[in-house]
């Protein structure tokens with residue numbers, strides 16, 4: 001028998017699921033190999049040395065052995081545990097949503113360093129920043145770019161004329177903004193305020209710092225979330241479990257504010 005082939009990679013743990021008596025299958029997102037599943041044997045035993053290093057949302061260095069089906073974790077050393085993402089529910093829900101979007105949108109073993117970098121930077125921002133929703137919108141817009149679904153925001157998707165600085169419309173099915181005239185023929189389109197259009201352009205073309213500096217009213221943040229999520233939903237053609245978690249979170253926060261105020 002030849003020795004198993006070992007290789008080393010860093011990865012963000014996107015999720016894990018139980019395997020057999022004491023093991024787990026980890027879904028990892030790596031810089032050079034894209035997304036891959038790996039087996040962590042015995043990780044559910046109380047004395048497992050791996051356990052603390054392979055939790056979802058951890059950034060870890062792995063030593064993996066090539067398996068017949070799935071590769072096997074032989075060593076793992078956490079580089080960044082992102083503790084605030086575990087301790088603060090507002091951050092936890094958003095970070096799980098980010099991990100889930102990456103998981104749902106990416107195929108196995110297709111390298112995408114830009115997505116890896118975006119994922120890691122987003123987790124860092126969610127762990128330490130204070131613009132959590134703008135961080136999510138920036139992540140969604142840039143992920144769409146990486147995936148080849150960049151929404152069109154300068155000209156009307158339907159007629160191709162430059163969009164005027166007025167209220168236009170958003171069409172998830174068409175993949176971007178449409179002018180008011182074309183929107184009449186698109187019953188599923190939603191009104192798109194001028195501020196939302198401007199902010200979407202900034203999210204698409206500006207730096208994260210540019211976006212985080214803009215003072216956005218709650219109504220505008222909600223509008224941005226609605227349009228981007230509708231587009232992502234349209235692309236996924238199914239619901240994302242984490243967004244339901246976020247909605248539940250939002251309702252519970254609103255309820256506690258009502259009770260507190």
Ligand SMILES: [Zn+2]
Pocket residue numbers: 156157158159160161178179180181182183
């Ligand atoms: Zn048009």
